Amino acid sequence: MATIHFIDGEKGGVGKSLFARVMVQYCLDKQLPYVLVEADPSNPDVGVFYPENTQTAVFSESERKVYAADAIFNLALTNPVIVNLPAHVTKAVNDWIERNQILEMGTQHKVDICKWFVGNGGYDSIQLLIQSLNHFEGKIKHVFVRNFGLCDDWKHVDEREDLQELIQAQKVPVINFPKFSYRERDLLAATRINFSQAFLTAELGILGQQRLHSFLKKAYEEIGKAQVWNVGQPAVNNFLVEKG
Template sequence: MNSPIIYVGGSKGGVGKSKLAFALIDYLGAQGKKVLLLETDSSNPDVYKAHHPHEGADLVCKLTDLDISDGWIELVNFADAHPGHILVINSAARSNTGIEKYGATLKETLAELSRELFTFWIINRQRDSIELLRGFLNAFPDAVIHVCRNLYFGEAGKFELYNDSKSRQLIEKKGMTLDFPDLADRVADKIYSGRMPIKKALADLPIGDRAELKRWRGKCAEMFQAALKGK
């Protein structure tokens, strides 16, 4: 089995997909894993812009559009060309449309690629987060999906619509419900505005900001470790 494909989804803007992708790439790099970043958010490619200048043998970055069939073909070819790299897909806010039309291109090639598909689906407390999750479940019924409650929007108990939903019951048959920790706005803003990977931010930010980033990074590592279990 080759390295997995990890899809960071949520299918709407502002739920925290890019922040989760930053954390995931940092976690995998700290574990000594090789990473392929596939950035599909063409309007706000923050993750790509932060990591592209730091490309090397262990980090490869690419932009593509998953609203069109060619984007999914490129995704599969990209994965096939780098079997030893974990492919991290940072999805765009509108990506469910492309998933419904063209997601079969990936689904039908996973066996030949010899890769497993894992998903981190980040949600806020609104109903559309859950409705869009159902759309993804319909497209990839066999994928392992971990739902991440973004604690920026409140503590875990406040996510009542998800906590009491049938979607949660379905998710937890294979995946997990996780809590994505909040990061102080001032630190997150500096990472985005400076277009810095977390590793660089830990070297460049002021000492107080670094302390907050280290705290958050440790919490993220605990979350990813529980979900990926050595993948």
């Protein structure tokens, strides 16, 4: 079955776009088929790094744009689809899923849905995750992505009984997205180069490349823990020599 991978979090500034970029790079390095869909065509902040295999779609509450996201399901009939969602589209996405009976159609056409919910540890972010879990009641697989680049202490989240009960009941994988060093992150953003291209630029330097390598390795390990992508033998980045 192909899967629609929603990179979600609802709030802005929680790290959705960076995680989506890593997810695309994960597919490239693991030689997995994918299509990237930018759900905010006015700000394609992932597609600008990976223009190949990138399309656009819009989730809208407007009756005039009711079909604007249908291409996502059609694409998923043949390939996994990574959807980079903008902030504040939960209602429109939920309406699209329910209005078109996407879950039932997915069963019929062998299309799964996975929501990678990126959180920054803040109260509002966690509440939005709880709302999503309650709304779908286990009918859509969620993966809770704890962004350690924005919060390095998640004890207050681990102690929330309401969230932990939902995670246990719905068997939600919890993964830790590692911190990406500011220097390398800013350099890639300023030059609009993707992770593969970064290993070919002299500006990073040997140590910068090693930090990038370590970041991707840790991120890939966490993505693998969710057991969503069908991956065979793990690939090793060819640009740097593995060190233990």
